[in-house]
Amino acid sequence: MTIRSKVKKKFTGDGWRISADCPYCFCLFLIIGNILFNILVTSSSAAYRISLLIAINFLLVSISKFNFLQPVIQSFIIGLIVTIGAKFYINESSWFICPVLWAFNYISYYRFGSWGRQFRNSFTPCEMLIVTQGALICLTQSTLCELGSFVPALSLSCSNDLTTRVLQLLFFGLTITVILMSYSARNDNLAMVYTSLVTGLLVMYSRLAVIINKEPLTWLFLDVFFTHSRIHLFELWACLFIFTIFFCVIVEAFADNAANTVIRKFFHLIVIPVYASGLKYDPPMLYFLSCCLLWILIVLETLRITDPENGGKAIVFFMERFKNDNDRGFITLTHIYLLIGLSLSLWISPNIDKISFNFASGMITVAVGDTAAAIIGSRFGKHKWLNSNKSIEGTLGSILCQIIASILIKFYLKVSTNILVITILSIISSIIEAKTIQIDNLILPLYFNLLWLIAAVFKLI
Template sequence: MKTFSKSQEELIKVRPNAENGLWLGLLLPIAIISSYIKYSNESSSLYRSCFLFTLVNKRYFIFPTVAVSCIFHIFNHGTFLCCYSGILSSIGFYTIYMFSLRKCPWSFTLGEALFCAQGFTIFLYSTLINLYNAIYSPLKTDLQISTIVIQVGILSVAVICYLAHTYDSLQKAFAFYIMSVIIVIFVLLLPLHLLLKQSPVLWIFGLLTKDINTLLMFAYWILCSSCATYAVSIQIKVAKKASTVIRKSFHILAVLVFLPGLLFECTFIYLASGVALGIFIILELLRNLNIPPLGTSLQDGFMVFSDEKDVGNVALTPMYLLVGCAIPLWVHPIPCDVTNSAMFNILPLISGLLSVGIGDTMASYVGKSFGKHKWAGSNKTIEGTVACMLSQFLTVYLLFKLGYYNLQQNDVIRISVAVITVALVEAKTTQVDNIVLPLLMYSILL
């Protein structure tokens, strides 16, 4: 980690009452490297490039830029890709990292900002390479098309956020919506139409209506989303701070949304998770800038559902929950099989659901309701940690009994190590559980 100068330290305000968490910077690289090592034959050339890219996006010096370029040259990736990879992995990463810490005071620990900067840098890298490849090689599978739709969509959202925060004149409602429409047309829809050689809206509609099972799954997700929206509106009306148990109920809702999707509509849940992230970011932008008609309502929701970690100017908890559930799906090189299911390798892909949706939720509920014995130096209870372990073991056993997972004898040790490690980290860490636990469990279960 590059040492901050005194002037830089004065501009950086990290989230209080938490350790620096610099070890989080290892989680995403380890997850990608582990995935590549296990699935090296099945990984695409882009994924192999991302594997190399994650090894070296750590510093802001000329030497790392040259070093990365040389590594990519050795692997015959071409001069343009060598230079692009070297510059983005060093200068680009550092710029994004410092931007996050300066523009979002008290929102991150150093480690959390490190994770977000790594993720966004890898996203930019893979997006530009994917766009370049899509121009010359037609996209063939639904998963490939979904990936490019997600990437261009999130890139469009990033452009909207950047412009809205850079130019005060665009923070007024009329100007903001006009700017957003222009970005959607010329940065999102038009490029996708040229790349796909068809309307992206019609393609998504075709994916949605291709069979009755997809329609039923979509209707089920709409029902779950409606329940969540209704619960938030009720909490706002009573104007009462939501308890930890109420907040954790959204974790269970995330499990109810993601698990059926992974089992039966893998490609669609993959696409939907990316679209949902874009929507969450836009909603947070509307709240942050108080843009009508949703700005005030979103702020009211934030006030009743925020927790002790939401002390900065950005509400990250909802996005962290979504990212925690979806990141195994995004990181895995081949998440969906030919039957459009994730059952062939379900455990790594439900790492977020197991650790955050089930384990963390049960730890919180049991710890708050029945916990009496606290861990040294922590507010977490031993009873909550035990509940975290048992609930995850029980979930895996139920998947096995229902026929969704073929449990082998050698899997027992791996699952036990993953569950116990996650439970202990949940009990002791001061970092955001929703991003720490899924990647930790994913790397062990892979």
């Protein structure tokens, strides 16, 4: 069977992984809600406020009830409305934003709709909506920054922080690289798959040199990684990484079947010291490395799909034992969702230099709450929620563990928060975990972070 036929077979889905109408409606507003309330709570730059307008743009695109015109006309109208809003909201913003929004709106109507139909066996509608909105927001802002080199008026969309600017470039370059790799695989050209990967890396390398005005690898190792204050963090993270690899090899060697719940939740637990130490001692470095790890995981997943007979086999070796029923579709997403869930509250914050309790939303809900619910529920759960396979005992264990973890994080990070509010949020997130049919790693941190930000706006924290 050729690469083309294998990839084409993988690209074809029978339907949504699980079809869900509720809480599908709430998913429309999760990303934009988090961005909006971050602006209300924390001082933000013009570039961050522009991201809110871009999020509003794709929110309007996502609402199917608005699709009453031809896509090309509707794409332009939505882009124009949002651009006019940007001119009133941020006087310095450029009219050149309009054609960029128009182009991405038009692409989202056709190309992303087509990809959604092909990939839907890996998603629920809610997950597809969140992933698509998030990817389009990041890609649009990254594109505006890259065009800023040719249209100075668009440079307002770029962050003044060098690290964020580098990550925007990486996201832009990675997106183009992944698209080219996928296209090459569809055309049964394995050589072009790796040519696209190498070319993309070289182009990003040369562009990085222009942006940072230094040799990128030298800058990465001397100015970013191996500074005096970060050496000990890297020592801890390196030890945890080696231990994780050792654990994967042991499981692969001795496990007879797919890993059970306790073994799979190992990855939820091992990230706790990583994120706890990163948030306490160096949030910007945790932000940078978690984004880089996301790009690496996306490239590896692309290689697994486009080259299943060679590079894909080595990747599958470490992943196969840890899959569950949510990973039987075209794309394996659980591990990527775990990283996104743990990092998202940090990624979407306009000010990562000032530590805040909500940065730990992923740790509390995913690393602690979801793990406790799964382990306690699988071992001691006897009473099931109505129309759910989740147990009440697991939910109660999740609530208790989240409250304890929140208190420990409050004192460990030395941040202010209200224990009563955290208790309420823990109860809400645990009930959502029990009732939702989405992948918890993606959904729970978004809800927890949004509810915490709403409480902060009303001075309840």
